[in-house]
Amino acid sequence: MEIFIDEVVAKYNYWIYVVLMMIGFYAMIGKRNLVKKLLGMNIFQTSIILFFVSTGVKKGGSIPIVDKYAGLAGTIDASTIDNPLPHVLMLTAIVVGVSVTGVALAVLQRIYKEYGTLEEDEILEKTQR
Amino acid sequence: MKALALLATLMTGALLLYGTRDFPAWGDPQSPASSYLSPVYIEQAVQQTHVPNLVTAVLGDYRGYDTMFETVVIYCAGMAVVSVLRRNREE
């Protein structure tokens, strides 16, 4: 039991992301409303972004903006600066997420104009008729 | 149906939590993600590009190809929304 508690305390960040991911995943597969599915997808994406950013954290490290003259002299200790790579990847992932949300909302508007509803089972009834 | 969705969600969560056993602890400076490529960026990016903000240096220079296609992605998203929704006033 003590080993388990130590394990959880050392990696509590992953528990937060897994819980967030479960909320988003349940909204994606359990809900019937298409807007709720989209919101679930956004929550899922947020959990993954948080996970990636947290992999770049170093204990006691500072932000990845360095002193220019220390950098030119080559005296930077890499263990005191956070990893910039996950920040870059997630910066692009956030903007792609906004694009995906925009396209999905546009498609949802067209679905609403076509069928007059955003409930999944009602749309299925109308398409099979 | 909802019970099935809940079961699938809980199983996925349990599987992911089992997977975190192999992950490095929070804030570990020796984690695999921070030990191979990123020290090179941190130590040499300022000498090679004269940009103190390492995120900008990696985004614009080392990973410029990535950023270029990412710009193309948001451009495509804008064009997709226009082609799905836009109507001319005469119709």
Place this chain on the structure above:
Amino acid sequence: MREIKEYTAGEDLIIKTSVRLLVPFIQLFGLYVIVHGHYSPGGGFQGGVLLGASFILLALAYNIKTSQEYLSIGVNALFSNLGPAIFIGVGVLCTVFGGLFLDYSALDLLIPLGPVEWRSFGIFLIEVGVGLAVMNIMVLLYWNLSSGGNMDEGL
């Protein structure tokens, strides 16, 4: 088609005045975030979103027509094409001057600043392209989504 709502959005005097006073400062801050991205947190994406948000704020407080007086549909379409074109154009220009694609140090042949300074300046050029693209695509998404494609009424 459903009936369009009778009321016009954002009739409140306080909201209109404060938005009118706030928008220039938001745009100035957006430009600062784009051009100062080398030395502080910022860059093309963040500054572009700020610039786009200023126009979206105008469209929320007044209506879409008012925001189109400041940024017309034609200019919006031009800039949203120009952003990726600047980015890809800089990359192609590097290959024309004998470097690899997006290897900005090759542009030293064009204006002799030194290869390392050119890598810094090339990042600035593509950040401007990214900022233009993000700003105009954000505004375009809001206009189309909020008006259902009419580009006139809005929320």
